[in-house]
Amino acid sequence: MSDVSQSVTAGEPFELSQEECRVLLSAGLVGRVAVCTPLGPHIVPVNYSVVDDSVVVRTTPYSILGSHARGSVLALEVDQFDYERRHGWSVVARGRADLVTGADELEEVKARWQPHAWAAGSRNLFLRIRWSELTGRRLGAGWSPVDELPVHHVG
Amino acid sequence: MSDVSQSVTAGEPFELSQEECRVLLSAGLVGRVAVCTPLGPHIVPVNYSVVDDSVVVRTTPYSILGSHARGSVLALEVDQFDYERRHGWSVVARGRADLVTGADELEEVKARWQPHAWAAGSRNLFLRIRWSELTGRRLGAGWSPVDELPVHHVG
Numbered sequence A, B: 001m002s003d004v005s006q007s008v009t010a011g012e013p014f015e016l017s018q019e020e021c022r023v024l025l026s027a028g029l030v031g032r033v034a035v036c037t038p039l040g041p042h043i044v045p046v047n048y049s050v051v052d053d054s055v056v057v058r059t060t061p062y063s064i065l066g067s068h069a070r071g072s073v074l075a076l077e078v079d080q081f082d083y084e085r086r087h088g089w090s091v092v093a094r095g096r097a098d099l100v101t102g103a104d105e106l107e108e109v110k111a112r113w114q115p116h117a118w119a120a121g122s123r124n125l126f127l128r129i130r131w132s133e134l135t136g137r138r139l140g141a142g143w144s145p146v147d148e149l150p151v152h153h154v155g
Helices: A018-027 A064-068 A103-112 B018-027 B064-068 B103-112
Strands: A013-015 A030-037 A040-051 A054-059 A073-082 A087-099 A125-139 B013-015 B030-037 B040-051 B054-059 B073-082 B087-099 B125-139
Touching (some): A018 A087, A030 B030, A040 A064, A040 B030, A040 B073, A040 B087, A054 A064, A087 B040, A103 A125, B018 B040, B030 B064, B040 B103, B073 B125, B103 B125
Antiparallel strands (some): A013 A125, A087 A125, B013 B125, B030 B040, B040 B054, B073 B087
């Protein structure tokens, strides 16, 4: 693990359960996707939505993700750090990405997208990351990230 | 660019200047490092410190970063998103990482580390990412991320 546990937070890191990871991941709206390219890794902030055991992100054909993500393993990270209280959590979903192309699948993805109102357009690619690893940690004892979730999903 | 600009934030993305990127990067304490491994990318939350034109992170020899980062290109991302006002910013520094090993260099790094008090120990590796790219965007018009920086560096 990184140094976050040793320096910003005074506490030890604790592994989060699969269920806690899923709850935290599902409650978020913005994460960061890492993708490997021939010139090294890139990190891209993304809106995302959890659909079943996948994370779905939107991108454009000529972006970093549009160019390098299809068929590749990606990592999506969400986190929250409280500088005052020196604790936080981080969840990472890793898995291979493919394009959502079927009409039924697209309908399902769009129906679950948060917020519901977003601009349509021909640039929309939906990348689905079916995670094969879902891991997370919280930093600092005596609190629960799930209990302290902010309410971002307001429809 | 990702969908963050289209969905969570109503505004268009604006490129940040090199100076703005540097100020935002220098003001932060926690970022995420992406590293490529033979099994795909990983994202690791890290404490970091800016030293000259480098980002320095601490890690351990047997961590993901300790195993895969030395001599590789890394990407470190810092960001801040305001869900209420639907704007935010993200800055990414990319470059090759090496170990800080010289006694003088280590002294300089430790002197600039924030917060100053952190546990010493044989597990400490200092990785320096000399950035060859420093890019950033803000989302939403009519505000300045630099003006709205929270004060995290309290010594």
